[in-house]
Amino acid sequence: MSLTPLTGLDEIRQAFEITLSNLKDGAVAVKRKVGWHGGGGEFDIYWRSEEQFWFFVNSDRELTRWW
Numbered sequence: 001m002s003l004t005p006l007t008g009l010d011e012i013r014q015a016f017e018i019t020l021s022n023l024k025d026g027a028v029a030v031k032r033k034v035g036w037h038g039g040g041g042e043f044d045i046y047w048r049s050e051e052q053f054w055f056f057v058n059s060d061r062e063l064t065r066w067w
Contacts, residue, residue: 022058023048027055034058 006012027046034043034056045056 023055024048 006015024046027048029044029046031042032045034040042057043056043058046055047054060062
């Protein structure tokens, strides 16, 4: 397998959206309060039962931070 780094903002955004779409496909969404240092709110939290993990993406923020 050959990996190629993504360097352009447009290709990074596109890859992020594809990944997020794939993660959400088949996931169950529930509304929950999420907090972090300096902020928080009520968001959709997603559960992927087959892989047994939760994930959350704060899509209200600009895509300038990657946690």
